[in-house]
Amino acid sequence: MIVIKAVIMAGGKGTRLRPLTCGIPKPMVPIFNKPVMEYSIELLKKYNIDDIAVTMAYLPSVITDYFGSGKEWKVKLNYFIEEIPLGTGGSVKNAEEFLDDTFIVISGDALTDINIKKAVQFHRDKKSKATLILKKVSVPLEYGVVITDETGKVIRFLEKPSWGEVFSDTVNTGIYILEPEVLDDYKKGDNFDFSKDLFPKLLKEQVPMYGYIMEDYWNDIGDLNSYMKTQFDILEGKVKVKLNCDEVQKGIWIDEGTKIGENVKLYPPVYIGKNTIVGDAVGIHPYTIIGENCEIGKEATLKRSILWKNIKIGGNTHLSGTTVCSNTQIKNGVNIYENSAVGSGTLLSKGVIVKPNIKIWPDKKIEEDTIVSQNLVWGTKQRKTIFGYKDVSGNINIDITPEFASRLGSAFASNLEKEATIIVSSDKSNACDIIKNSFISGILSTGAGVINLKDASMPMNRFAVRHYDADGGIHIRLDPYEKDLAHIEFVDENGANIDRNMERKIENLLNRDDFKRCSVENIKSVMHVDNFSSLYMKNGIKLMSDISKIKRCNPKVMISSTCKNVLNLSESFFQSMGCQVQCEYDLYKYKSLDEYIADFSSKIQKNTENIGMILSSNGENMILIDEKGRIIDKEMYTLLVTNILLKLGISKEIIVPYTAPKVIDKMVSSFQGKVIRTKTAPSYIMKEMLKNDYEENMYLQYILNYDAILAAGKIIDFLISRDCSLSDLVDELPDFYLIKKEIACDWQDKGRVIKEMIINHKGTNMELFEGIKINNDKGWALILPDSERAVFNVYTEGLSEEYAKELSTQFSQKVENILNNN
Template sequence: MIGIKAIIMAGGKGTRLKPLTCSIPKPMVPILNKPTMEYTVELLKKHRITDIAVTIAHLPTVITDYFATGEKWNVNLKYYEEEVPLGTGGSVKNAEDFIKDTFIVLSGDSLTDINIQKAVAFHKNKGSKATLILKKEAVPIEYGVVITDGDGKITRFLEKPSWGEVFSNTINTGMYILEPEVLDYFKKGENFDFSKDLFPKLLADKEPMYGYVTENYWCDVGALNSYTQTHFDILEDKVNIEMDGYQIEKGIWIGEGTQISSNVELVSPVYIGKNCNIREGSKLDAYTVIGDNCSIEKEVSLKRSIIWNNTLIGQKTHCSGALICNNVEIKREVEIYENAVVGEASRLEERVIIKPDIKLWPNKKIEENTVINQNLVWGTKASKTIFGFKDVSGQINIDISPEFASRLGTAFASTLKEDGVIIVSSDSLNASKLIKNALTAGIESTGTGVIDIDKAVMPVNRFAITHFKGNGGIHVRLDDTDHNQVHIEFADKNGVNIQRSSEREIENLFNREDFKRCNADQIPSSINVENFQEFYINNGMGLLKDISSIKRKSPNILVSSKSQPMQKLTVQFLERIGCEVQQDYRIKEYRQIKDYLPVMVQQVIIGTADLGVVISEDGEKMILIDKKGNTIQQEKYDMLVMMMLLKEGNKEKLILPYTAPYGIEKLINAQNIEIIRVKSNPASIMYAMHSLDGEGKDGLSQYILSYHAIWGMGVIVDFLIRNHLRLEDLVEEMPDIYFIKEKIPCDWQDKGRIIRQLVEEHQDHNIELFEGVKINDERGWALILPDSEKPLFNLYTEGFSEEYAQELSLFYREKVKQLLQNQGQ
């Protein structure tokens, strides 16, 4: 058409189409393996319009790299980029130098086969300044409605009317035929919209403006439902466009290079792109669209699903009404249901289930057997395993959102076998309170009561559970080194961490959403308890045997913690029992505790403090420093506890984690006390210790000393003063142990293989398989234990001498590294 130019508006972000448009602009979303905008370019070329301007804004290079100058389509493309949003009219005004005469405006993100010649002829015959291309729509309320008279002249506009305002069913398609002078109403660079700003002005000025009602196909590919419907319309031959590939029989299109096994069932209409491989036993049911370079494994079932390019679908996988983006890998026996969307470059492991209407944003990795029943927007990984080493943790509003927390609270309450109450608490930060409140909402939706003890620490929550005779407890805190990392810790009715069996039960309910629910009249009111920490301090004082002696001696203690509330509570408790307390805040200047310890050691040695203590963020562990500068932590602290218990002489059994040095056990065996070894996770250790001595009147218990650091500090001070001892006196009595701990990085998938190979190589040796692989020899022992939260192995070695310990550590470190390098085994 001589003299007619076209402008394609291609600046749309496609927000309603996400996650399809996370990495591509809306006009580049593919329909039958071609960008939507390509159909517009082909339509213009069909009507001999070859001079085309393209207005671009969002991810512009994706468009310009693909279409370039337009030479491939025998058209001339010129691009106009918006640096700031200009609106539909402003973006076209930005290309004003391109326009000399009548021009047509089309959208790059809609599909149409309109007869442009007829529309332009209508425009010319009416002498119109602006002709809007209209379409009859049965449900017009989502569009701009245009009212015309009997001659086609526009008399009124209604922007997304209510049903009471629907006086016509002709909608604005966003395609216009315009004369250049209509753009004179606005200046270049102004933000204005055609339908909201320009056309009402033309109407007010009584400029000739007409509506051309087309009977041809038009669809705004702006939402997921219309996007999929467009594919189905093409397959039903409702759109007059040329389709790439060969129609091997009616309704079955196949691209070049595609191979289909002989017993694949194809139910028309079906479209398969280029260079695909469809394996035997698969069924491609009606309205299935497959992109280029896809591999469909054996016995796959696809129905009403759209698969983009370079995607692998594993054996016996089923997709019904799903939309799968580019470069997705789907393993065997995966189920993906209606209206689910899997974003670009995601990976779904075996037997994953994606529930209906779920959207996965790009680059998600879903672990095997996981059920996905909520949208995954942030983060990179989803797993049916929620719990880590001792809690549920992740980035706030990414891994752990309020929606996630609410479901988690519901799942925990649903595991309770009887009606009762759960104790909840958090630190004082707003993010922690947000997650605590979401957990509370989930709990109460099951009819389970909640007692909120407000600002607290985990040991206080543990005590509150037993104090109120609760059925369990949840504490939320943010990591002091990363305020975006949230920790959610769960306890049972005894106040100890829930066992792995309970964690699995919660995870299963969480993934299946198999929750207990109650009626409106059964939803309880939360009970808020203020200043519960006062009860905690008083109960801790009751555990001590001789507070009067502590007050007379008034030992001087230097206290520090990365958690300010924890430090404050420790100081309050120690001052109440009669200690003189100094505080050191310099720990905040150091990212890692180990870097801070030399500073505190020096202060204890040269200062007035009798000893120093660092309390962990969670309030469970402590590091002690004596007046001589000895640092007592981890294994040395365990030995200190054992020595105190032995001196007290009232224990028959004691607990040791499987990873603890035998040097500690040797010390105990000399006193004829039974040692019970348990797995090294906190829940197992805590449960075993609590079962032996609980939280009774005797504060000198292994459980309290190991998991109630504030109370435990009081117990240690009480013990030292009653026995006229200094901390360094106990340290001097400690036997030497030669114990080394290391971490060896690995890939997650290597863990099982390495353990298997270690067992096979050492099956004729003295090995133990209680937890990890423990190998004994004449020099000592080595334990190789896969980490439960991180991609690494923990290596523990103990030797009968320092030299032997180092030899064992070096040997097994290199052994594991060598096995890691041998990928093929």
């Protein structure tokens, strides 16, 4: 017999589950006609755990009114209410007078059938002070990843990692077995989390802490999809819970008092609750769950839908993939489509159509023949994750609509301080202007201010954020190759791309439609800046050490870009510096960039230009070509910039991405400098370069890496001041042998591959900073899951080209073998 206590954490608001949770806390959301928390109580009672604390914060009376003392479930419930948010750990510490022995912490808003007896035995066998219950999942991005060694001892935590940080497929379920003393360093009323505060502290102090990997069912009911999936899993028998009604035939459960009309077709699995009336010729298709006291009109069709209790559905109505909350009336001829949700007490009149992904809040009335194509108040629900590698992208008027842009602008502004100012800019296209205007409307509706830049580039937006001391920026541009595709980038108060934490906050607000809205008198007017480019270029000229010498030398440059706006800006800037500028407009005529670069290189040599450059459409990056026609791109460009910074002598710290060649370390050490490697996403690199405001060395690194126009100007300035050519600098660069290869894989395999690679290379010189990096005395290999695409990136660097290829083949094969041996 297990003799321990239990704590059920039941403080969740369930904001991502709205409108299901508009009037009830998340633990009270029904699963087959009873609150999800009730399943947790029944599970604990099954293992003779009957002394239970319940920690609450949001609408606690709803929970206490339903469960009372717990007598009905033959348990004793002890309630502890947080007056202010205390975090997951703080909420449990709030019940400290209850915690006098080993106890299990379990969530009131997740469903599991875990074998608690086995988990507790594991805890005791290991003499653990804190045992985390873990579960293997295929896509662990939304969870805390926990890494254990072969004995089960916890060795590392990662809270909601990016793909580059996914080192395991075992995630934290939020179920813990704890000894009371692990909380001794905290006081009642302290605000702290288990995963962010307590567990890292125990790990650092080497307190015995283990991970028990459960084979049983567990699903966090975090959003509408997981809520529906949990119930479908119960119908399929994947969960060891008993439905409290008869299975009248295989896969069909019908509770007492229910009446079924004539010619009704039931396609298992189906569940129908008590006292429900199903009219004639109704079709109830697989994965349909109908609650108590419902009425289904004749010839209605229900597919993969969940109905709560006391719902009336009219004749000839079609429901597909929807959740309908209690006390809702749906009249004749209504059609409701996939991934939608209808709040309690709503009336949908005759002929209403609710399109996919729509949420309707409680107690709303929809008039006859209305087509509901947006959430009732604010707009259309978008996919949960909208950010890619560094931006939001999609087709204009399909993915990126004016309505979506307005909501996205509101979500961004809602995450900033009150009275925030945001720089909004776009390229010269009419399409982006429309989207920009919608962004402005959404931002203004929150009470934030807007500075509108016309005909801008991404670096101009970043500069404007710093120049005007703004709180953030948004830039919209069209893709140079797909003319319908728009890219939207967001920057923070320093002008760096926002980090993943901020992206998640924006996505969460967008998914909940939970925006700030200001009163009419607080709506600000827009500040329009028509000629900001002149201010931007004037600032660029200040970066040059000897502009008069450049004008005397009158260097010849050839420039090209897929973006006409960037090309015009760069032409104006180089001319103002005193350069002879020749613009190339033929890039559009070529099938591939590589083919164009080869021809462009030939023209540089033929025309005896001093330098050639192909600038990216966003104005951030460029490919340089020296007077000998040699191409300086990617890692070669990083080495070139490093060489310039070291020669200028203003920078002892060189910031590079994790994938940069190791030869940089030797270059920097020869100048008694230090290399700082960051994660590969631009937000990490920029944040490091811009964190010290206008400190010269860091800001110049940012310019040379992320502002192609000013970077090219500074490189020209450096060459002129040192009386050298670009080829002279290139000749000084050390040789290196770096190979990048892509391996296709399913998203669900990424965590498994990384975990198996870690296990297979135990005992080697291994780094887990981003992805998994294996070092030896001849080179290194980095296996890095791509954040946007279903591929692994395999980087290898060797002392020779031959060894780099050997490493690439070796580690690519290892990844492929793991993928093939599922």
